[in-house]
Amino acid sequence: MLTERVRAVKPSMTLAVIAKVRELKARGVKIFDFGAGEPDFNTADYIKAGAVAALEENFTRYTAAGGILELREAIAARIHKDNQLDYSPDQVIVTNGGKQSIYNALQTLAQNGDEVIIPSPYWVSYPEMVVLADAKPVIVQGSEENEFRVTAAQVEEALTPNTKVFIMNSPQNPTGTVYSREEIEALAQVFVKHGIHIISDEVYDKLRYNPEPHVSIAQISEEMKALTVLVNSLSKTYAMTGWRIGFGAGPKDIIKAMTKIQSQSTSGVNSITQKAALVALSSGDEIIAERTEEFRKRRDFTVKRINSIDGLSCFMPGGAFFLFLSVAGFMDKTFGDAKVTGSIEFATTLLEQKHVAVVPGIGFGAENYIRLSYATGMDDLEEGLNRLEQFLASAGI
Numbered sequence: 001m002l003t004e005r006v007r008a009v010k011p012s013m014t015l016a017v018i019a020k021v022r023e024l025k026a027r028g029v030k031i032f033d034f035g036a037g038e039p040d041f042n043t044a045d046y047i048k049a050g051a052v053a054a055l056e057e058n059f060t061r062y063t064a065a066g067g068i069l070e071l072r073e074a075i076a077a078r079i080h081k082d083n084q085l086d087y088s089p090d091q092v093i094v095t096n097g098g099k100q101s102i103y104n105a106l107q108t109l110a111q112n113g114d115e116v117i118i119p120s121p122y123w124v125s126y127p128e129m130v131v132l133a134d135a136k137p138v139i140v141q142g143s144e145e146n147e148f149r150v151t152a153a154q155v156e157e158a159l160t161p162n163t164k165v166f167i168m169n170s171p172q173n174p175t176g177t178v179y180s181r182e183e184i185e186a187l188a189q190v191f192v193k194h195g196i197h198i199i200s201d202e203v204y205d206k207l208r209y210n211p212e213p214h215v216s217i218a219q220i221s222e223e224m225k226a227l228t229v230l231v232n233s234l235s236k237t238y239a240m241t242g243w244r245i246g247f248g249a250g251p252k253d254i255i256k257a258m259t260k261i262q263s264q265s266t267s268g269v270n271s272i273t274q275k276a277a278l279v280a281l282s283s284g285d286e287i288i289a290e291r292t293e294e295f296r297k298r299r300d301f302t303v304k305r306i307n308s309i310d311g312l313s314c315f316m317p318g319g320a321f322f323l324f325l326s327v328a329g330f331m332d333k334t335f336g337d338a339k340v341t342g343s344i345e346f347a348t349t350l351l352e353q354k355h356v357a358v359v360p361g362i363g364f365g366a367e368n369y370i371r372l373s374y375a376t377g378m379d380d381l382e383e384g385l386n387r388l389e390q391f392l393a394s395a396g397i
Helices: 004-008 012-027 045-056 069-083 097-109 127-132 152-158 181-194 252-263 273-284 286-306 343-353 379-395
Strands: 092-095 114-119 136-141 163-169 195-202 228-233 248-249 323-327 333-335 338-340 367-371
Touching: 004 127, 004 333, 012 343, 045 273, 069 092, 069 228, 069 248, 069 273, 092 097, 092 252, 097 127, 097 195, 097 228, 097 248, 097 252, 114 127, 136 152, 152 181, 152 333, 163 181, 228 252, 248 252, 286 323, 286 379, 333 343, 338 343, 343 367, 343 379
Parallel strands: 114 136, 114 163, 163 195, 195 228
Antiparallel strands: 092 248, 228 248, 323 367, 333 338
16 A cells, blocks of 8 residues: 555656657657756766766765765855855755755655645645655745746745745746845745745756846845755756756755755765766856857747747746746637647647647646746747647637
């Protein structure tokens, strides 16, 4: 008999889309893939060379559960450079992607009877990881009119004596929304006042398109820093998704507890990946700037094209590489011989009829929406959006 905890967890919607796309590709079908949440660039050669050097040096044995010292030092140095925050190496943990940092933090900070506030739309794994901590996800709904940001007033209204954690995500997946410093300061006042811990998911911090610098909520005050676990990853920034490398930084006692959990679950991250990550963090950021500029061009093209399609519209996101589109006007419509009644049916029908992959919004807590990734080449973007327009027109609206 499976536990109630496991039975309550839903499979990842994004991974389900990826699996279906791979199945069609294996059959030789050309897919216009707007579903994947990863850059289409390859890992840079100089980073791969770091992995090769580690192999040649036989750096293939177990490492410390929380990561090798020199990598934790490099992470602390990068956070200081980017966020003007000081962490010692024992306040840093290296994890199997940013996801494991979030999971470890929730296992450390939340338990049965606790509540964790999650702004919606949210990354698909947040509520499920809360459930795996035996805690209760409390969803606070952002509005499209406010580019899906939640306000300090909304959050304070959602607080109860059982609230222990708030999950912050800026730039945001799935919407690309970026919170301003003023908005983050207002939220921080609420959290400090009530002593709420923050898990701040900042994996898209380098993929921003506005001139304002990235703001981590841990920067707002020393009191806020003491309540924050900052989470980041090399996956998006350095196109290292398959390497599985991320990190967390925070108060020493929390990081120590997260490391203890990791030591009894996965142990340390792949030794060779850690050496490659050290090369990535120790090198210049020119490649990040180049790729971010390419994403900017794709964003601008995609937003303009979406806003030219009857029945669709979207705002200009400030970060990440996603658009979150309402398809509410196409619900209960018929596309060919298929009637669409929700975002899952919409995405499935679009994939089957036009070979265009998007992710259903229900997985992000927002039915009647879809997430579209522009982390793909311009030719595929253009053709895929043409096919999306053709698909929508077939409903006769």
